[in-house]
Amino acid sequence: MAVCMRIMALFAFLTALLFVSAIAFRQSTEESIRMKSLRNSTMAERFQEFKHENAADDPEDVAAMVDMTIRNSTERRKLGFFSCGTGNPIDDCWRCDRNWMRNRRRLADCAIGFGRNAVGGRDGRYYVVTDPSDDDPVNPRPGTLRHAVIQDRPLWIVFKRDMVITLKQELIMNSFKTIDGRGANVHIANGACITIQFVTNIIIHGLHIHDCKRTGNAMVRSSPSHYGWRTMADGDGISIFGASHIWIDHNSLSSCADGLIDAIMGSTAITISNNYFTHHNEMMR
Numbered sequence: 613m614a615v616c617m618r619i620m621a622l623f624a625f626l627t628a629l630l631f632v633s634a635i636a637f638r639q640s641t642e643e644s645i646r647m648k649s650l651r652n653s654t655m656a657e658r659f660q661e662f663k664h665e666n667a668a669d670d671p672e673d674v675a676a677m678v679d680m681t682i683r684n685s686t687e688r689r690k691l692g693f694f695s696c697g698t699g700n701p702i703d704d705c706w707r708c709d710r711n712w713m714r715n716r717r718r719l720a721d722c723a724i725g726f727g728r729n730a731v732g733g734r735d736g737r738y739y740v741v742t743d744p745s746d747d748d749p750v751n752p753r754p755g756t757l758r759h760a761v762i763q764d765r766p767l768w769i770v771f772k773r774d775m776v777i778t779l780k781q782e783l784i785m786n787s788f789k790t791i792d793g794r795g796a797n798v799h800i801a802n803g804a805c806i807t808i809q810f811v812t813n814i815i816i817h818g819l820h821i822h823d824c825k826r827t828g829n830a831m832v833r834s835s836p837s838h839y840g841w842r843t844m845a846d847g848d849g850i851s852i853f854g855a856s857h858i859w860i861d862h863n864s865l866s867s868c869a870d871g872l873i874d875a876i877m878g879s880t881a882i883t884i885s886n887n888y889f890t891h892h893n894e895m896m897r
Contacts, residue, residue, distance in 0.1 A: 727883030730857040732790030732815030736766025744775035771796040778803040784834040787811040793818030824868035846870035864888040
């Protein structure tokens with residue numbers, strides 16, 4: 613009786629093993645067929661297979677749209693006295709409004725290129741930064757830039773006066789934020805800099821970002837309800853990591869420990885326009 617039970621157990625084990633092996637073989641065969649098909653496919657077919665959900669359907673159409681917008685703006689400049697145009701379509705979009713300071717959020721409608729749909733904090737309230745300090749990255753003080761960017765709601769962030777902000781740890785942004793430095797001389801310098809990680813709809817305009825340092829191995833808050841341990845940051849001026857609908861415009865960046873702007877890990881729908889890059893040998897990747 614005991615021998616029969618052992619034989620039956622062995623038979624059940626072998627049956628299960630064969631079943632698992634068959635599944636594994638089938639999956640391996642399907643993967644091999646898929647990879648062979650991929651090797652024989654065109655670049656367009658590969659793009660469709662691996663396309664990010666926020667990627668443009670046809671990048672050439674976006675490039676043509678940018679070219680047409682620039683041409684139109686340049687032609688308007690030829691009107692001279694009858695036009696306030698500079699020839700730069702982004703500048704023409706908001707600078708022609710003499711009351712632009714009262715209509716700041718109009719800037720969100722001025723982007724071109726892949727990041728043209730980035731709304732930033734257009735649909736939220738204004739947040740005025742009054743305090744340049746960054747004493748506690750876990751419990752930021754109200755009125756500081758860090759306190760503004762971690763909020764869960766859309767915000768259009770402006771500055772009460774000129775200031776130099778030296779960040780103790782990387783500035784981790786939450787979604788739907790605009791940092792608008794127009795009208796003030798705002799420097800983020802001599803410390804950590806900006807991280808845009810796994811978020812969407814960010815606009816950064818009119819900042820001076822320079823002398824960014826490697827920081828990390830510390831607790832940093834990323835939202836009102838979450839903070840966590842951050843390993844060492846590279847020291848990029850602006851790090852875009854797995855993010856989408858980003859517009860970086862009219863900033864100056866220089867002398868950072870690593871790149872000036874990094875856009876990696878599947879980041880997409882990004883426009884980087886009218887920025888001034890100096891004193892660096894790894895500008896952007």
